[in-house]
Amino acid sequence: MGKRGPKPKFNDVACPNTKCSCYGVAGKGNVTSNGTSKIKSGGRVRKFICSACGTIFCSRKNTVFYGLRTNPEKITLALDLSTKGLSVNKIAEVVKVCPVTVRKWTGKAASHCEKVNESTLTGVETEKVEMDELWTFVGKKRCPRKTNMKTKVHGSG
Secondary structure (H helix, E strand, O other): OOOOOOOOEOOOOOEOOOOOOOEOOOOOOOEEEEEEEEOOOOOEEEEEEEOOOOOEEEOOOOOOOOOOOOOHHHHHHHHHHHHOOOOHHHHHHHHOOOHHHHHHHHHHHHHHHHHHHHHHOOOOOOOOOOOHHHHHHHHOOOOOOOOOOOOOOOOOO
């Protein structure tokens, strides 16, 4: 049997319900633990409840790991290997999953990154953008035909 008494408050967790008065605000004391769930890899994921609106959610909500039942360390390793330039087949071989799974993880991570960029980079005005890293990548590729790249920069009409 568990401990008796009040459930601990999680001050670093915010309610993900957009209709809640405490949406996105951590530290109000409205989020308490609501047990854990078992995941496929044998680990556990903490569940929470918001006392303001009653929404039940898990610690993976609004992360790239949400909806995935694989150990986050395995997914992180696959994504890290992807940024290092390994092929999908090699990554699948290293992490011992199907290539389709690696594609699913990288696609999910890419769309999550786009959402993060949309929410954090709104209203950012820039006059100049450095393209060194892009040139390093593109400049070293040997293509039989020329490609025309058009770049839209925020703040330049």
